[in-house]
Amino acid sequence: MSLGSQLLQYLFTGITLGTIYGMVALGFNIIYSSTGIINLAQGEFVMLGGMMMIYLTTIIKLPMVVGFFLSILIVALMGALFERGAIHPLKNPSVITLIIITIAASILFKGGAMFAWGKETFALPAFSGEEPVRVLGATILPQTLWILGIMAATVVFLIFFFGFTLTGKAMRACAANRTAASLVGINVKTMVLLSFALSAAIGATAGIIIAPIALMDYNRGTMLAVKGFSVAVLGGLGSNVGAVVAGFIIGIMESLGAGFISSGYKDAIALVVLLLVLFIKPGGLLGSKEKGEFKKF
Amino acid sequence: MLTIRNLKSYYGRMQALKGVSLHVEEGEVVSLIGANGAGKTTLLNSIVGLVSSRTGQILFSDTDIIQRNPRQIIRMGVSLVPEGRQLFAPLTVIENLILGAYQRYRKDKKSEIKSDLEKVFVLFPILKERKSQIAGTLSGGEQQMLAIGRSLMAKPKLILMDEPSMGLAPLITTQIFQIISELHKQGTTILLVEQNAEAALRISSRAYVIETGRVVLQGMSQELLHNQEVRRAYLGREYKEVWE
Ligand SMILES: Nc1ncnc2c1ncn2[C@@H]1O[C@H](COP(=O)(O)OP(=O)(O)OP(=O)(O)O)[C@@H](O)[C@H]1O
Numbered sequence: 001m002s003l004g005s006q007l008l009q010y011l012f013t014g015i016t017l018g019t020i021y022g023m024v025a026l027g028f029n030i031i032y033s034s035t036g037i038i039n040l041a042q043g044e045f046v047m048l049g050g051m052m053m054i055y056l057t058t059i060i061k062l063p064m065v066v067g068f069f070l071s072i073l074i075v076a077l078m079g080a081l082f083e084r085g086a087i088h089p090l091k092n093p094s095v096i097t098l099i100i101i102t103i104a105a106s107i108l109f110k111g112g113a114m115f116a117w118g119k120e121t122f123a124l125p126a127f128s129g130e131e132p133v134r135v136l137g138a139t140i141l142p143q144t145l146w147i148l149g150i151m152a153a154t155v156v157f158l159i160f161f162f163g164f165t166l167t168g169k170a171m172r173a174c175a176a177n178r179t180a181a182s183l184v185g186i187n188v189k190t191m192v193l194l195s196f197a198l199s200a201a202i203g204a205t206a207g208i209i210i211a212p213i214a215l216m217d218y219n220r221g222t223m224l225a226v227k228g229f230s231v232a233v234l235g236g237l238g239s240n241v242g243a244v245v246a247g248f249i250i251g252i253m254e255s256l257g258a259g260f261i262s263s264g265y266k267d268a269i270a271l272v273v274l275l276l277v278l279f280i281k282p283g284g285l286l287g288s289k290e291k292g293e294f295k296k297f
Numbered sequence: 298m299l300t301i302r303n304l305k306s307y308y309g310r311m312q313a314l315k316g317v318s319l320h321v322e323e324g325e326v327v328s329l330i331g332a333n334g335a336g337k338t339t340l341l342n343s344i345v346g347l348v349s350s351r352t353g354q355i356l357f358s359d360t361d362i363i364q365r366n367p368r369q370i371i372r373m374g375v376s377l378v379p380e381g382r383q384l385f386a387p388l389t390v391i392e393n394l395i396l397g398a399y400q401r402y403r404k405d406k407k408s409e410i411k412s413d414l415e416k417v418f419v420l421f422p423i424l425k426e427r428k429s430q431i432a433g434t435l436s437g438g439e440q441q442m443l444a445i446g447r448s449l450m451a452k453p454k455l456i457l458m459d460e461p462s463m464g465l466a467p468l469i470t471t472q473i474f475q476i477i478s479e480l481h482k483q484g485t486t487i488l489l490v491e492q493n494a495e496a497a498l499r500i501s502s503r504a505y506v507i508e509t510g511r512v513v514l515q516g517m518s519q520e521l522l523h524n525q526e527v528r529r530a531y532l533g534r535e536y537k538e539v540w541e
């Protein structure tokens with residue numbers, strides 16, 4: 001394999017990883033912008049999405065399409081339940097309380113998954129064929145195309161939802177000014193609930209599409225959350241364009257690092273980037289300065 | 298239309314309103330004046346339910362709304378133009394206006410909301426020009442117009458305005474007051490809180506003076522305008538000018 005095609009191969013891998021990280025970051029963003037909460041259980045939604053899909057399609061043997069949407073729906077409901085059970089009842093919680101709650105939830109989800117499916121690692125067949133496509137000496141798995149396509153569809157959906165529907169606008173209004181939102185008659189608490197459901201759904205989608213190339217077990221969520229969080233911070237918390245761009249940046253850095261330095265360091269790269277961003281430009285690439293600070297819940 | 302009896306409001310243990318009673322009749326403009334910290338904002342926020350620890354009676358169209366939350370109250374037809382405008386700053390002008398009508402989308406026809414939007418644009422042509430601009434980047438005067446426009450989109454029976462002239466240049470203030478009297482002519486009922494007591498008294502039929510959480514004076518605006526007490530306390534600068 002020539003250096004050129006090797007580079008291209010790393011690039012493809014990086015883009016695949018980056019897409020997933022970007023989607024996890026989108027999930028962080030949605031909850032963050034409507035509530036100011038950093039939901040550290042975001043990675044568990046990804047894991048649950050993947051596990052649920054594997055369970056529904058390989059064990060219960062539902063058709064792929066049904067399993068896909070049903071898994072997303074179930075995880076979205078779990079997100080909603082989490083909000084109603086743990087976030088909603090609190091009166092004026094502090095940011096640190098909320099973060100600790102999301103950590104607790106993450107442990108709970110992980111434990112639940114281990115209880116339900118054990119500690120084994122599961123595989124999910126690719127959506128359509130395993131035969132790699134050759135491009136200039138490098139190869140792309142068909143699943144990568146699925147991943148890119150579904151990411152694109154998710155982004156288009158989010159743009160449409162937040163930009164053109166009344167509910168989407170109301171969610172943005174809540175993020176911008178809660179008092180004013182309740183003054184025009186928006187039910188702020190419902191919007192918070194919705195943001196948890198939506199963000200769980202997006203996390204689950206990421207988990208489902210990555211399962212065929214990355215495998216899935218109960219413990220996959222944590223690392224994905226760390227990566228996704230680094231991406232969200234690099235892109236600027238709350239910025240969705242930032243999340244997508246930063247996802248590609250970190251994904252590609254990681255795959256180049258793994259290829260040319262050592263795959264042992266690949267998980268450290270995102271963390272190094274996270275620390276650098278926090279030191280140098282806490283607002284991230286595309287975030288505003290104000291967004292770099294914690295919002296009041 | 299609005300009758301308040303013995304309203305007491307609290308921030309934690311601190312009592313900000315100590316038994317306020319007032320009323321606003323349909324089609325009236327009533328102003329509420331008072332020094333900083335007198336409790337004017339607290340009063341308006343208590344009416345719409347933003348300040349929720351409150352006791353007494355708030356009758357709106359003969360229904361006691363003291364137990365209701367802001368969402369229910371706005372649906373009944375009370376709309377607040379809040380102090381400091383409180384726009385959805387990162388959203389566009391048109392999005393702000395549309396969200397003003399948020400609670401109407403389920404019950405009212407879309408065409409009706411659209412025609413109300415046109416009415417707002419007639420009242421504030423500048424907002425139509427700036428339709429796609431981000432609200433946070435508007436000038437102070439434009440932001441105030443947007444805040445008023447947004448509250449009109451709720452199709453309120455009663456509008457509460459909290460210092461609409463705050464921080465605005467005299468020319469813009471005049472413009473805002475012209476709009477308030479235009480709204481009055483169209484039959485809107487308005488309870489107006491103002492630091493600019495002179496302008497507020499000129500535009501309203503009746504007024505209340507509030508001091509440390511109590512109504513200390515009330516009457517016809519014309520009379521209050523010539524009342525020595527009021528002149529000294531709230532129209533101070535002019536009073537001095539007369540004597541200097
Ligand atoms: N959120 C709050 N928490 C605690 N105290 C408050 C709060 N808001 C207002 N207060 C207090 O309640 C009293 C009345 O305040 P309010 O804002 O109603 O005055 P105001 O008449 O609107 O004054 P201004 O003309 O400066 O707007 C003040 O003593 C103020 O410090």
Ligand SMILES: [Mg+2]
Pocket residue numbers: 337338339380459
């Ligand atoms: Mg005030």
